[in-house]
Amino acid sequence: MSESEEYLFDPSEFEMVEGRAIDLVEFFGEGGNIAPPREDHRSGYVAVIGRPNVGKSTFLNRVLGQKIAITSHKPQTTRDQILGIHTGENAQIIFLDTPGIHNPKNKLGKRMVQVAEDTISRDADVVLWLVDVNTPPTDEDRMISERLRILHSITPLPLLLIGFNKIDEWHKSDELLHQRAAEYRALLEWLMDENDDDGQEEIPIYPISAVSGQGLDDLLIDLREFLPEGPGYYPEEQVTNLNLRFLVTEAIREQALNLLHQEVPHSIAVGVTDWEERDENMTYIAATLYVERHSQKGIVLGQRGSMIKQIGQAARPQIEELVGTKVYLELWVKVLEKWRAKENLLHRMGYS
Ligand SMILES: Nc1nc2c(ncn2[C@@H]2O[C@H](COP(=O)(O)OP(=O)(O)OP(=O)(O)O)[C@@H](O)[C@H]2O)c(=O)[nH]1
Numbered sequence: 001m002s003e004s005e006e007y008l009f010d011p012s013e014f015e016m017v018e019g020r021a022i023d024l025v026e027f028f029g030e031g032g033n034i035a036p037p038r039e040d041h042r043s044g045y046v047a048v049i050g051r052p053n054v055g056k057s058t059f060l061n062r063v064l065g066q067k068i069a070i071t072s073h074k075p076q077t078t079r080d081q082i083l084g085i086h087t088g089e090n091a092q093i094i095f096l097d098t099p100g101i102h103n104p105k106n107k108l109g110k111r112m113v114q115v116a117e118d119t120i121s122r123d124a125d126v127v128l129w130l131v132d133v134n135t136p137p138t139d140e141d142r143m144i145s146e147r148l149r150i151l152h153s154i155t156p157l158p159l160l161l162i163g164f165n166k167i168d169e170w171h172k173s174d175e176l177l178h179q180r181a182a183e184y185r186a187l188l189e190w191l192m193d194e195n196d197d198d199g200q201e202e203i204p205i206y207p208i209s210a211v212s213g214q215g216l217d218d219l220l221i222d223l224r225e226f227l228p229e230g231p232g233y234y235p236e237e238q239v240t241n242l243n244l245r246f247l248v249t250e251a252i253r254e255q256a257l258n259l260l261h262q263e264v265p266h267s268i269a270v271g272v273t274d275w276e277e278r279d280e281n282m283t284y285i286a287a288t289l290y291v292e293r294h295s296q297k298g299i300v301l302g303q304r305g306s307m308i309k310q311i312g313q314a315a316r317p318q319i320e321e322l323v324g325t326k327v328y329l330e331l332w333v334k335v336l337e338k339w340r341a342k343e344n345l346l347h348r349m350g351y352s
């Protein structure tokens, strides 16, 4: 065993929980079974953007009725574009969850913001800008408005809507809600410029709760109307295009975010290093958590391996649900000096 690598999580110490198997065909689709074009069928891409922690990934999971994206009360959880497919009677709405737009401090942060901006200007038919209704616009919201203005000056933005998320926590009057709407609309005055042919007359605002589900049905009805006519792009049973290995690494990262504090979870990248189907009902998975410094390695391991053990235990039920079998999980920790600042290491970690 190399010095920078330690094996510390012995799965045999844990009793196996019964895997709550999901139907993989339902999850990933059989492929090829694309719905034929129907009259009045609509389809397209909705980019879900906003500053970190406003609830974009929670929104995606809620709308899909399945957990695809990891979530956390800590900011900067999502690092990639996460595609989720919502297929209804007469529409297929493809949601693109994005990393929170923030002022980046390293190459990983820059890459995350780039992913969000590319999703807006390259992939989206509609942009849903989620904000936290309970907070007046923050510096980050103002920065997003400025970034949107710049993107719009290069390529006209698709239709932009605002989602007032976390409405379940709003206990103030309707009048104050209107005031809040005016505060956010004011950030987009430049888009409502009547001299701009590519501008918008109004910015629709949807009060929603990704946690309680409030307002989501109405939003979905309107989103459908805003999309162009077209066939479903994905088989109707398919929920995402993400591969299982990626989802497994994310499940581990989610628990690291839950259990670790400050900069440590943000310094972690997870890679699957081994994957074997041992038998019909048992999959062996080994994964490595990469950290940036030796001190962080100690924290992730915890006293006599107690922390990495906890991360593994917490991640395993979700992984078993994803894989559909019981899972034998081995976790390792490795130092990859300042990987978030180095292009080649970002690439190696799958962030390129
Ligand atoms: N009360 C309430 N909390 C919410 C709602 N939506 C999300 N949250 C919480 O807000 C926190 C952040 O949620 P995420 O979905 O991870 O936020 P995000 O916008 O994807 O964050 P990043 O990936 O970091 O950009 C979590 O603690 C969620 O439980 C909501 O509608 N109501």
Ligand SMILES: [Mg+2]
Binding pocket: 056, 057, 058, 069, 070, 071, 077, 078, 098, 099, 100
């Ligand atoms: Mg997220």
